[in-house]
Amino acid sequence: MLKYITLLLALCVGSIFAEFTAQDCRELGFNKAQLMCSSCEKLNDFGLDSIKPHCKECCTPDKQPAAQRRWPKAILEVCTCKFRAYPQIEAFIKSGRPAKYSNLQIKYMRGLDPTVKLLDARGNVQETLSITKWNTDTVDEFFDTHLEKPAGKNSGKSAYSVVEEEDSEDYLETNRI
Template structure:
């Protein structure tokens, strides 16, 4: 009887490990399924986070298989110019010639917002929003090279939206720009 109970528990735990969660389920748990490698889940024990390891394993991509490289039709980089001092790497990216490489990139200045990237599908619907506060200039460029659709290569028609929240207070952005 004791062996049967152990076998049943083992079978249930194997079944739980094999079950995969959807991207939305993983996001609600705090994981980004497309970017989470299973080797990262194995390191959770080192930090005393073994309680979330089963959920991590359900959301991860095997290291031997490359993570799905999803591309998006358009991206919007939103940032407040008042935060440039806190995020000089984002300021450097925006003020360099790098955004011109991405015709489907739009830069919006939104008052008080930490830097984020919104990734949109062809119909203009936001598919994913990522915080880029810890990214360096090269990482931002590499991300756009990897995840933005390549149609329109050679054009340099990225756009900058001065006031994304619709306020008529244009002087704020002009005086706040570095």
């Protein structure tokens, strides 16, 4: 009984002066290191409204959802020799859809499966995604959702760029041991 009174006192003092410690949360049944605040919102669905305030004290704020992140630039890397294996990517490229994204660059890389590289404002690659299983609409929706809309006088122009791979005399030269 004394343990519960001490815990209750600690919770009251903790809520007045600071957030709960990891030990306080553990005693309440929460793992502070792994509890995300979005999980606390779901407690209402299960009739657990009474523990929601404690949950909020023990949770870690969620990072910004990926769906809300926007990137200044993207590079779609493909190999024309693999268009037969990925007709949906070929359809996207040959349609007028890439023209909607002035900050999209299409880069033809020999032997490469379709990938998207998302770049920050300095042009550094932040994420690389395989898009081998995506259909044409998914690719278009992804760029619409995750690419920043350019501002200024060029915002209405459709000017994506296409970069051809530089031909070397022997492209298998890099595979030599």
